[in-house]
Every structure is written in C-alpha cells, then in structure tokens.
Amino acid sequence: MMKKFLKLMAVNRSFFLFVFLIGMFVVFSFIIPEFSTIYNVLNMTKYGVEIGLLAFAETLIIISGGGGIDLSIGSILSLSAMVIGVLAGRLGVNIVIASILGIITGGLCGVVNGFFVSFLRIPPLIVTLSTMYVYDSLALLIAVDKWGNPMPVSNFPYGYYFIGQQTYFNIPFQVIAIFIPLALMLHFVLSKTTFGRYLVATGNSEVVARFSSVPVRRVKFTVYVIGGFLAGLAALIMTSRIASARPDLGAGLNLQAITIAVLGGTNIMGGEGSILGTLMAIVVITALYNGLQLAGISSIWQVGTLGIILIGSAIANIILSKKFSSVE
Amino acid sequence: MDSVLKAKKIVKNFGGVKALRGVDFELLAGEVHALVGENGAGKSTLIKILTGVLQPDSGEIEYFGKNVVLDSPREAHELGIVAVYQEPLVYKHLSVVENIFIGNEIKKRNGDVDWKKERDVTRELLKSLDIDPYFIDEPMGSLSTGLQQLALIAKALNYNAKVIIFDEPTAILTEHETQRLFSIIKKLKEKEVGIIYISHRLEELPQIADRVTIMRDGQVMGTFNMNEINREKMIELMAGRAVIEEIDRKPPKYEEVVLEVENLNKKGLYQDISFKLYKGEILGFSGLVGAGRSEVMQTIFGLIKPDSGKIKINSKEVNIKDPASAMNIGIAYVPEDRGAQGLFRALAISFNITIPIIDQLSKFFGMVDKDKEREISENYLKWFQIKAPSIYTLVNNLSGGNQQKVLLSKWLATSPKILILDEPTRGVDVAVKSQIHNEILRLAESGISIIIVSSELPEIIKLSDRVIVMHEGRITGRFDKKDSITPTNLLNAATGSRMVYSRD
Amino acid sequence: MELKKIIKSRELTVGLVMIGLIVFFSLSSERFLTTNNIKNILLQVSSIGVASIGMTMIIITGGIDVSAGSILGIVAVTLGKAATNGFPAWLSIILGILVGLALGSVNASFIALLGIPPIIVTLGMMSLLRSLAYTFLGGRWIASLPGAVRWMGLGKILNVPVPIWLTIILVAYFSYFMRYRPLGRYIYAVGNSLEAARVSGVDTKRILFFVYALAGLMYGIAGAIVVGRAGIVQTNTGNNFELQVIAATVLGGTSILGGKGTIVGSILGSLLVAVLSNGLILLNVPALTEGLIIGVLILGSVAIDVIKNRGEE
Amino acid sequence: TYKIAFIPKLVGIPYFNAMEAGGKRAAKDLGVEFIYTGPTTDSVAKQIEIIDNLITKGVDAIAVAPNDPAAITPIMKKAKEKGILVLTSDTDGAEGVRELFVNQARAKDIGYTVMDVVAELMDYKGKFAIVSGGPTAWNLNTWIMYLQQRLAEYPDIELVTIRYAGEDVQRAVDVGLSVIQAFPDIKVIVGMNSTSAPGVAEAVELAGKVGQIWATGITVPSMMKEHMKKGSVKKFVLWDPENLGYLTVWAAKYLLDGNEFPANTPIDVPGIDTKPIYYPETKELVLGPPLVFTPENIDKYNF
Numbered sequence A: 001m002m003k004k005f006l007k008l009m010a011v012n013r014s015f016f017l018f019v020f021l022i023g024m025f026v027v028f029s030f031i032i033p034e035f036s037t038i039y040n041v042l043n044m045t046k047y048g049v050e051i052g053l054l055a056f057a058e059t060l061i062i063i064s065g066g067g068g069i070d071l072s073i074g075s076i077l078s079l080s081a082m083v084i085g086v087l088a089g090r091l092g093v094n095i096v097i098a099s100i101l102g103i104i105t106g107g108l109c110g111v112v113n114g115f116f117v118s119f120l121r122i123p124p125l126i127v128t129l130s131t132m133y134v135y136d137s138l139a140l141l142i143a144v145d146k147w148g149n150p151m152p153v154s155n156f157p158y159g160y161y162f163i164g165q166q167t168y169f170n171i172p173f174q175v176i177a178i179f180i181p182l183a184l185m186l187h188f189v190l191s192k193t194t195f196g197r198y199l200v201a202t203g204n205s206e207v208v209a210r211f212s213s214v215p216v217r218r219v220k221f222t223v224y225v226i227g228g229f230l231a232g233l234a235a236l237i238m239t240s241r242i243a244s245a246r247p248d249l250g251a252g253l254n255l256q257a258i259t260i261a262v263l264g265g266t267n268i269m270g271g272e273g274s275i276l277g278t279l280m281a282i283v284v285i286t287a288l289y290n291g292l293q294l295a296g297i298s299s300i301w302q303v304g305t306l307g308i309i310l311i312g313s314a315i316a317n318i319i320l321s322k323k324f325s326s327v328e
Numbered sequence B: 001m002d003s004v005l006k007a008k009k010i011v012k013n014f015g016g017v018k019a020l021r022g023v024d025f026e027l028l029a030g031e032v033h034a035l036v037g038e039n040g041a042g043k044s045t046l047i048k049i050l051t052g053v054l055q056p057d058s059g060e061i062e063y064f065g066k067n068v069v070l071d072s073p074r075e076a077h078e079l080g081i082v083a084v085y086q087e088p089l090v091y092k093h094l095s096v097v098e099n100i101f102i103g104n105e106i107k108k109r110n111g112d113v114d115w116k117k118e119r120d121v122t123r124e125l126l127k128s129l130d131i132d133p134y135f136i137d138e139p140m141g142s143l144s145t146g147l148q149q150l151a152l153i154a155k156a157l158n159y160n161a162k163v164i165i166f167d168e169p170t171a172i173l174t175e176h177e178t179q180r181l182f183s184i185i186k187k188l189k190e191k192e193v194g195i196i197y198i199s200h201r202l203e204e205l206p207q208i209a210d211r212v213t214i215m216r217d218g219q220v221m222g223t224f225n226m227n228e229i230n231r232e233k234m235i236e237l238m239a240g241r242a243v244i245e246e247i248d249r250k251p252p253k254y255e256e257v258v259l260e261v262e263n264l265n266k267k268g269l270y271q272d273i274s275f276k277l278y279k280g281e282i283l284g285f286s287g288l289v290g291a292g293r294s295e296v297m298q299t300i301f302g303l304i305k306p307d308s309g310k311i312k313i314n315s316k317e318v319n320i321k322d323p324a325s326a327m328n329i330g331i332a333y334v335p336e337d338r339g340a341q342g343l344f345r346a347l348a349i350s351f352n353i354t355i356p357i358i359d360q361l362s363k364f365f366g367m368v369d370k371d372k373e374r375e376i377s378e379n380y381l382k383w384f385q386i387k388a389p390s391i392y393t394l395v396n397n398l399s400g401g402n403q404q405k406v407l408l409s410k411w412l413a414t415s416p417k418i419l420i421l422d423e424p425t426r427g428v429d430v431a432v433k434s435q436i437h438n439e440i441l442r443l444a445e446s447g448i449s450i451i452i453v454s455s456e457l458p459e460i461i462k463l464s465d466r467v468i469v470m471h472e473g474r475i476t477g478r479f480d481k482k483d484s485i486t487p488t489n490l491l492n493a494a495t496g497s498r499m500v501y502s503r504d
Numbered sequence C: 001m002e003l004k005k006i007i008k009s010r011e012l013t014v015g016l017v018m019i020g021l022i023v024f025f026s027l028s029s030e031r032f033l034t035t036n037n038i039k040n041i042l043l044q045v046s047s048i049g050v051a052s053i054g055m056t057m058i059i060i061t062g063g064i065d066v067s068a069g070s071i072l073g074i075v076a077v078t079l080g081k082a083a084t085n086g087f088p089a090w091l092s093i094i095l096g097i098l099v100g101l102a103l104g105s106v107n108a109s110f111i112a113l114l115g116i117p118p119i120i121v122t123l124g125m126m127s128l129l130r131s132l133a134y135t136f137l138g139g140r141w142i143a144s145l146p147g148a149v150r151w152m153g154l155g156k157i158l159n160v161p162v163p164i165w166l167t168i169i170l171v172a173y174f175s176y177f178m179r180y181r182p183l184g185r186y187i188y189a190v191g192n193s194l195e196a197a198r199v200s201g202v203d204t205k206r207i208l209f210f211v212y213a214l215a216g217l218m219y220g221i222a223g224a225i226v227v228g229r230a231g232i233v234q235t236n237t238g239n240n241f242e243l244q245v246i247a248a249t250v251l252g253g254t255s256i257l258g259g260k261g262t263i264v265g266s267i268l269g270s271l272l273v274a275v276l277s278n279g280l281i282l283l284n285v286p287a288l289t290e291g292l293i294i295g296v297l298i299l300g301s302v303a304i305d306v307i308k309n310r311g312e313e
Numbered sequence D: 001t002y003k004i005a006f007i008p009k010l011v012g013i014p015y016f017n018a019m020e021a022g023g024k025r026a027a028k029d030l031g032v033e034f035i036y037t038g039p040t041t042d043s044v045a046k047q048i049e050i051i052d053n054l055i056t057k058g059v060d061a062i063a064v065a066p067n068d069p070a071a072i073t074p075i076m077k078k079a080k081e082k083g084i085l086v087l088t089s090d091t092d093g094a095e096g097v098r099e100l101f102v103n104q105a106r107a108k109d110i111g112y113t114v115m116d117v118v119a120e121l122m123d124y125k126g127k128f129a130i131v132s133g134g135p136t137a138w139n140l141n142t143w144i145m146y147l148q149q150r151l152a153e154y155p156d157i158e159l160v161t162i163r164y165a166g167e168d169v170q171r172a173v174d175v176g177l178s179v180i181q182a183f184p185d186i187k188v189i190v191g192m193n194s195t196s197a198p199g200v201a202e203a204v205e206l207a208g209k210v211g212q213i214w215a216t217g218i219t220v221p222s223m224m225k226e227h228m229k230k231g232s233v234k235k236f237v238l239w240d241p242e243n244l245g246y247l248t249v250w251a252a253k254y255l256l257d258g259n260e261f262p263a264n265t266p267i268d269v270p271g272i273d274t275k276p277i278y279y280p281e282t283k284e285l286v287l288g289p290p291l292v293f294t295p296e297n298i299d300k301y302n303f
C-alpha cells in the first residue's frame, strides 16, 4: 500500500505535487489561522489565473520540442493589454470590440512567432527573444500620451470589470467561467486528441515525426498561436482585474510561467508534460505565495522558497524513483 | 590458445525481464567467436556487460585469467576491450575525425590535440576499409547510416584493443564493405586479437568465424566449432522451432503502372532517376552504401524536394509536398535508420504503431479511439511475436530486432498501395526475416506494389521481380528478368564500372 | 573544407551584419568610430562576454544556466561586503570570484552528480540566490566602494582598461581550449550524445561538473567587473543578466539543443547587441523604438543565416 | 494597538529602506505595530496581491506607494469596504477611495526644482540630457512632464534626448557613456531615479568630463556622496524619505484616532523637522518642498 503510494509519487508528477499541496495546506493551516478559511482559499484562486494561462501556453510550447520556448509571452500580454486599453480608453471603441481585438492581437503575435519558428525554422529562443523586444517596444509606443511618455490607461467602462472583479459565492468569475473550462479543454486536447499525439510526437523527435507523416510545421505553428491567444486572454482578465492597462504588465512573467511549467513536470527538452501537472504547479505556487504572505514572510523569501521547492522536489523525485520505480 | 575474456554465470534483469539467466562465455586470443540467437535472446545485453556499459546483477568477468569489475566503459577501454554497438552512437555535429578520436586522442607533447595527425590516421583507417576518405571533416550527422557504421568500425579498429566486439556490423553493409571488413578481421586475428562477432546473417559465419555460441532466452544453448555445425542446426538451437516455409512467388502481370518517376534530379544526391513500378510487383533497389537509394525513396515520400523531374501516380503527375500527402495517395516509407528516423524511442509501442494513422482513429472532436488503438497494436504485437510485456512498453526497452518489427508494423498499419521498404530486415533474426519476407510476398500478391531497398544481395535476389542498381547517385543497372538477377551482375553494376542493361 | 565551414557559419553572418552596422553608424555619425566609443562598446560587452564563455560551454553540453545573474549578484555582494568590512581590495576581489566558483560548483554537484536537469537546478538556484543576496545586504545597497576594489572595472594596463584585457585573454585562451584541449572536445562530445561519450570512455560526470563550475568562475570574474564599473552593489545587481548572456550565446550560433557553438560566436553575439544599442543612442533614435529595431535586426540576421544555409539538411 | 501597513513600490532599494526606517521610528514613538511588505520588482499585480492578503489578515490601516495609480483602486475599495483606513504615500492613486495622500512634495514642485537646478548648473543656457529609469514608471514620467513644462520658461536651454536605463546602475553607466559620446556638448546630464543618477555621475567621471558636464538628478544622498567628492556632482534633488515614512505612520494613527487635520496651515509633527500642510480639497498632506542637496548639507543625511 505504502509502496504503491510512493511509487505513484515517483512516476506521476501531478500526484507528487498533489501530495505536496496537501502537506503544505496542513502546515499553513496550523500556523496561520486565516489561511484555510473558505474566503481565503477562494479569494487566492484569482491570482493563479493569468500566470496560469501563460504557464499553459509555455507547457504546450515547450512540449513541442526543438528548444521550444516562448520568452515573448509576457510581452504579448503587455501589448494585448495596451491594445484593449488604448482602443477602449483613449479612442472610445466599444469595449467588447476592443477586447476581441486585444485577444486577436495576442493571437497575431503568436502567428508571428509561429511563422518564424516553424516555417523559417529559426530557433525559438532567438525568435521569441527578438519578438519580446519588439512587442515590448510596440506596447510602449502605443501607450504614449500627448506628453510623449508611455502612460497606463485606466478609464474603462464600468461593465468591463465583471471579468476580473466579479465573484459568485466568493468564487472569482474568471476562475469559474474562464480558467477552469479552459484548463479542462487544454487537458483534453493534449491528452486525448490526435493533435495532442502529434504534439508529443513532434516534441519527442521532429525527424521521426516528419518521417511518420506528422504535420510537424503546422503543429509547431499552432502551439505558438495558441500561446498568443492565451496571453491575449490573460491580458483581458488582468486589465479588467486591476482596472488598468500598462505597457509593462507582463514584465517578468515569462520566467515565472516557464518555472511553473517545469515544476509541473514539463520536460524542457520537449515531448513530455501535462496540463494537469502544470495546473497542480500553479495551485502549489499560488497557495505557497499566499501562505508565505499571510505568515508575514518577506516577499524576498517567497522566490527563495520557490527555489528550494524546485530543487527539493527534484531531489525527492530522484530518491523516490531510485527506490520505487524499477521494482515491479 | 589463451583465454582472453571469460564471462561466468552472468545474470541481468531489466525490471521483470530476465535478459540474461546465468550466461557462460569464453573468448580466446586470436579467434573470431560468433554469437547468434533470435531477437531478444540477450546478445547485445551480454556485450554491454562485457564493455562496462551495463553492470550485471550477478556473475563474474575474467580478463586474462584475472577477475575484473567493469564499472564503466572507460575501464573496459583501458583494459583493451572495445565494441561497435548495434545502435550507432555518434556525435552528429562533430566531424568524422572527432568521432573517431574522442576519448582516444592523439596528443602533442603539451597535451594539445594533434589535429593533423588525427586527420592522417583517419584517412589511413578509412582507406584500409577501402573507403574514399573525402568526408572526414564533414559532420557525422550528414552521412548516411552506412557510412556512419563504417566510421564507427574504423573507430573501433583504431584502438589498440585486445578484444573487439562487433554487434551486427554488417546489418546494413553491402557485400563489398562486408568483404573488406572480413579481410581486416583476418588481419586482426593474426595479431592475436580476440573478436566477438554478432550477426543474423548466418550464411556469412563459415567464412569468418572459428567458433559459434548460440543463445536463446538469455541462456547459452551451446558453443561449437564452426566446422562442426551447420545452418539448420544453428537455427534449431536458436529458435527451438522450425523456420517458416517460404512462399513461392508468381511473377506479376506488368499491366498497370502505379508509379512512374521521370528524370528526377537533386544536386549532390542523385541524377536522372527514371523508373516505373507496376501493380503487384516487387522492385528491388541495390547498390553500395551511399549510392543515394534512400534519398530517391525519401523524395517519393515527400521528405526531399527534387530540383527537377516528375512523379506520376496512375499516370497522373502529382505534387508530393510532404509525407502526409504521400500517405494520402497511398505511399508508405519504412526508413532505414530506425533510431533517428523510424521510432520514438521514449514512447510506447502503441503510440509508435498508430501515429501515422491516428487521424483515422479519431472519433468526435479529434479524440483518439483508445480501443481501436489497442486492438491494432495488439494485433501486430501478436502477429510479429514482438517480445514485449505489453503494447505500452517503451520502444527503448526492446531489443534491436523487436524494434524493427514495431517499425514495420507502424507502416503496415497504414494499408498502403505502394510500400517502400528501406532495409526492412535490418537486425532481425532468421525466423522473423522469413516471416517478413513472406509478408512482403503476400502483400505483393494482394496487389500492393513494393519497392525494397536492401544492401543484402540474397534478399534482393530472392524477393525482387526486377532490380534497379544505383551507384553514386545514378542508375547504373536495370535487370528486368529474374534470371539476370545474379550476384555478379548486381555487383558489377553497383561498382559502376559500366551501365548494365538486361532487357531483351 | 575549412573555408566552406566558415562560410556556412553563423559567426560569419553575425560578423557581417555587425560590420554592416558599423559602416552604417560611422557614415551617420562621426562620433561612432572613435577610440573613445570603441572603448565604451568593449567595456559594455566585457562582463557579458566573460560570462558567455561559461554559458557557451554549458549550452554546448545541452544544458542551460539561468542562475548566472543571481550568482553574479552574490559575487557582487560578497565583494562589496568584504571591501567595506576592512578586507584588503585584492582579497575582496578574490573572495568574490571564489564565491562564484563555489556557487558554480553547487550547480555542478546537483547537475553532474545527482543528475537533476540543469533547468530545474539553475531556476531553483536563481530564485534562492536572489533571496540570499537580499538577505546578506539587509536590503541595503553598498555605495562608496574604495577605489582599489574597483580595479577590475576601472584599472588600466598599457592604457587599455582591465575588463577589455580580461575579455580578450579569456576568450583567446578558451577558444584555444575548446579546439585543442581534449577536455574542450569532450564538452562537445557530451553535448552531442551523452551516451556515446560515456561509451567512448569519457567521464561525463567530470565534464559536466567542470563546465558548471568553470561557468561559476566566469560569473565571478564578470561580477568583479560589474562592481568595478558601477561602483555600487544593489540588492538586484545582475538582474536579467542571464538573459543577456544566453541571448548573446545563442545569437552567436550556439545551438540551444547542444553539441555545437563557439566562444567567438558568443562574443560576436554580445558585440552585435552592444553596437546596436550604442549606435541607436548616437543617432538619437527615439528611445521607445530601440527595442523594435534591436528585435527586428536580431531576427533578421538569424533569418539571413538560416536562409543562407537552406537546402543543407 | 493599531496595525499599520505600508506597501512600498518595491523592497530592497535605499529610498524605501529610508521610508521603512522612518515608519519604524514612528511606530515606536506612537506605540503602533508597523508592517512593511512589498513586491521585489515594481510590479503592479504583485502589489495588489500583497494588499489583498493584508486585507485577509486584517489590519487597521494600509498605506501604499502605488506602482500604478489607477490599478490599485479596486483593491483599495475592497479594503475600505472591510473598514480599513486606506492611504497613499509617496505616489498618489486610488483617488476618490483613499482617505489621504501623504505627499513628499508636489510633483510639479519636484519637476520644477530639478529643472531649476539644471538651469543653474549650466548658467541658464546650453544643452542637457535625461537618463530615466523604466519608461513606464508613472511618477518619473510625471516629473519629466513637469520638468518639460518648466523648460519652456528657459528659452536658451535645450533637452537633447531622454533615454531609459531601468533600475540598474551598470546599465545607467553604459547609457550615460553613450549619451556623452553622442552629445559631447551637453552641460548637464540628469538621472531621474535612484540608480540612474549615480550611474550618469559615474559615466561623467569615466568619460573624463568632470568640470565640463555636471551630473544631477533625483536620488538618495548616500549614492552621490562619493561623486560629489570627485567633482562630477554639485547639486541634486530629493526630500527626506525617512521623514516621509514617519509622517505616513503618524498620519495614519492620527486618522485612526478619529482626528481631523487642520486645513492649510503648517502642522507640528513631533519627530520630524518639517511642518507639513494639509490641503482638504485634494486630501493631501504635503511634507514640504523638495530638498536640494549640496556639498554643504549632504553630510547631515545618512540614508
């Protein structure tokens, strides 16, 4: 029984993280009275949404292999947010249209990334590093006000805020109506569909995939486009939640999203990873940050703790699999 | 003769798989000791243990009468044991010179790598194998698997080893290179080097081996002097069952041209390739390693874009832009390099078998029908007798021959109209080989057109209705009549001395 | 043969793009091609260049190190703390560099000995070391460093700044090292195929250990240069440094999948970015469009390279 | 005792360290609990998350130096609904929601003062350049805007370029060097934030332009002392952030006690050496005019 349990922990990343999460909940509940209240648990979920969408994007992109990575994902978020902000807030475009255009902007950024990666076959790191500069710069440029300085936009129509600020029985709207359905859908796509098969095949070996008549280019292109759309959607949720569109909204989110994907068991070499794992990693990190903050630990040590967990869980995994995965 | 290397009661398990169950094996100085057995018998595993790549669960190894523990390949090297492994291990971005010398460099007095000397030695080595060393500065990854294999053989020869082990070196070599290798092995023998030689080509053993050890299911069935045992006896000991009788081949009708290739050109790879493929025929492609046969086939499968030329299917010109469109018109291609081109090694057998047809297995919303997937995979597992615990076993954990069976299953599952096989029996044992041959014949009978690229002359001769020979990217021979398909004819054409036609 | 290789190389493409930019900038501004400005650019490149020596080796082995900036941060903190606590300047510098080496060795132990994937180890170390740097500093910056401690940044030998000397010497030595020393070759071997290297008798663990530890040493030297040049140790010194170093390395032709690349390429990569950002200021191109131009040019020059080598594979 | 929280834009920079020190001192003097917590980068989203968690924990007052004035409005509203006293300090935001803005000096005064210092340093004619922090820093941009407004009153002075160097001294040095190379005839180079000001001073020294180009800007004195000695800096601008931190906590306690500020007259705050003024129309408590640091007064400050 115990052996089976430990073996499952060794081979199944999501389960490992789940067990870790339970442990963390118990510990935090003991030392912080506010932590395990229903209010807090539900309230913190919204802080996992935007970064979670980006982490899903990175998961798919990293699985596609060949050094697949998207360093521009945060910049796409910034640019999409600015498009929504400038259209709705400065040019008076209808907010629904502005939002759709914002998400489409994200998708287009993904198209550009995907085009260079899959059709010109330029290494993803270089493509997305370059477009990171470009999208950041574009976000700054369209944010410029009449004084010549890039400034945030914050005069959205009131109705816009329900996406990021509304709650139902304390459950944030964006969690129940956007994030969870999307996570389920992506999980379905990756693990159950032919596209998921193609993606895993491509990530495992592009050559073998090509020889197996997998539409390798189309698959790679598609994940970058999906990534762009997810970033656009995250931009919409975030601008609505904080009621402000800023050209630096996505700054620093790339590495966080990648970290979450990696913690969730996505193999940086491609071909391996799951939405469920990434989801568990998002939950772990969101709960961790929340607990540490409530415990009054300086935010500086939040990242430090994350580092310890990352390495620690890898070591735990190695020990577990040495002991339990080879015996039948 | 002295005993060089002795394995005593070696046991090795992989999880639940008992790969070796107490193997005893002895190699003498200056002998060529053949090691045979059906796929998955444990030959490669034994080799890996003798070279320190794997550690045995129990058992001992004696080297010149002394017990040794081989914890890493490094120690085996230092003792003078080297091997050419079944799955070629190359540094694909590094040049041939570097591939040969890494781990065994020629150094100047100050410890620097002596590039010039290394180049010179590489040239010498390749020349001794009768290979033009024009490619020694090219990255290894740009060479065909045949050349890679030869380079790896050169690498092994370059060690001043006392034991050299060849794990199926000739699986993809042609007659010509094989003979070169044999003459080198003979020279090594004279120098008292002990050689272990693994092969599924039993007919070549009398030529080269002094003794033979036969393995089955991780056990040794016996060691014999080569002149005391014949092919039939070997097969009996290996398989424990009779080899399947082979079907007779009726010549096809040559009525309907299914595929026609006209003046196909690709700079640096092949020139002026034209040929026709009829319904239900088996067309053989012969030639030396590096003749460009694989490239022609890959062009037909949409993997290479030709510079010029036409491809017609049922007399209609088609534009095959990628393998997916080739598959749509019913072409399947089984690549020669199963490691780099054929199989996802870190994924399950079932994943590999169904990936080309996964679209056809989908239900609503592109969802994969897992039941159908299991059914198809299990059928092939049974039919080919693939030695694996289940269809979810990772390909990596299979023996070389069983991997080859998975590769074939994968493409047979697409039910093609035109089936192109590039070295289809590479590394499979005698029994499986005749099983595959029978299947090829049966498929042709049922109206499927088959192209078979093989470096093994007997295979080509046995199966083909017609044969095309290539040399250095050109067609140098066409043999349309069964009785003109002889080793001498094919070899003459393959060395490109002159254009050989045999049409009447 | 060799010539063909050079023509196909990314190094040549990046070099040519850079020469093109230099010609363009010199024609547009007479202040561009002056000794002073060349010195500015080289100084700007020095810390990234030295660090990229280590990063190039790491990426060639098929790994990655995102903890470079955080290690550099700890090096800066150590150096600053030592110097302001009465240690002699030379000892502070050496101490700083040794801390770099030590932290590199920590990475190396996790990666080479325990076999944890580099991305996990270095992401973890990145986060952890950031927190440590902050804690050691107590959140306070160190300013007013004594002049002698800044020698690695400000010193001059034969009227050429020390960072430039360091860059040239280290790049020259390690380029030689990668081509002529067996160890250098093993680094490529490991990146091409860990299994093949192991089977050829290469001690792969030792190679991986060496590479990550050496990279730590390089970050240590880079850190001493950064502290010397800036004169201030911030709590976030070295933030984003890793990205710049990785960018330079990959831009210079080192494959993120491992197995190929050169140190000279990485230096060219970092020079390209430095020349661009310097030139754009000299031309007074509006600051907000800088990113746009840099991004398009990087992408463009790699696209040229890819198209140039079309039909190769 | 009251729990009073202050959330800086980011932790780990000298400026907010000084505010923290001031806040701590006030907490001790006034017998309240002082919580100081903030993000590690100037991230808006992270700041909001931290405030939300403070609400969950329960505090009596929250004072924020917002990274984005509008973005904190929803969360501040939430805090207010939970009965928490909400203030802004250092940078304004959440207008209409917050109870008070503790202002170090009016943005206009800061921009104007810097411009006046620049003008004086260059004898009212010539060219100068600006190196700012991040291009999106709201308050830096506002100060630059007022600086440009004031610039219109100096017909013989020209602003040649504005560049951005982020929060990184090393980068500011490099940008500074390039700017000096590009415009060798400038007389002043301004660093708009804590890192850029010492960075451009370093650049002036490295370029060997001490005496020809003055470096100035907005930063804490500890970063500039050395450069003043070396002669690249004569004057620069700031206020006393320690006083600002003190005043923030003091004002929060004052309001929590149910007091109201007297309008438009200097207020005596024991513990700081300026007399702040309360402006009821904007609910703003202003610490005083910005300080101009010179070699004469710099040694009085230790932050």
Ligand SMILES: Nc1ncnc2c1ncn2[C@@H]1O[C@H](COP(=O)(O)OP(=O)(O)OP(=O)(O)O)[C@@H](O)[C@H]1O
Pocket: B014, B015, B017, B018, B019, B037, B038, B039, B040, B041, B042, B043, B044, B045, B046, B086, B387, B396, B397, B398, B399, B400, B401, B402, B427, B429
């Ligand atoms: N890494 C591994 N993990 C699990 N099982 C393995 C592994 N390597 C080999 N095996 C199993 O061990 C058995 C022996 O394999 P081995 O490769 O030695 O066979 P072989 O005699 O070389 O066959 P072939 O002629 O096909 O190359 C096979 O059943 C194989 O599936």
Ligand SMILES: Nc1ncnc2c1ncn2[C@@H]1O[C@H](COP(=O)(O)OP(=O)(O)OP(=O)(O)O)[C@@H](O)[C@H]1O
Pocket: B132, B144, B145, B146, B147, B268, B269, B270, B287, B288, B289, B290, B291, B292, B293, B294, B295, B336, B455, B472, B473
């Ligand atoms: N000895 C050689 N002389 C000239 N060119 C060669 C030689 N060996 C290889 N090549 C080049 O490499 C290409 C080899 O292709 P490839 O080896 O895949 O052909 P193949 O006939 O399929 O061989 P294999 O039997 O190894 O599969 C040739 O087209 C030719 O350009």
Ligand SMILES: [Mg+2]
Pocket: B043, B044, B045, B086, B167, B399, B400, B401
């Ligand atoms: Mg084998």
Ligand SMILES: [Mg+2]
Pocket: B144, B293, B294, B295, B336, B422, B453
């Ligand atoms: Mg071939």
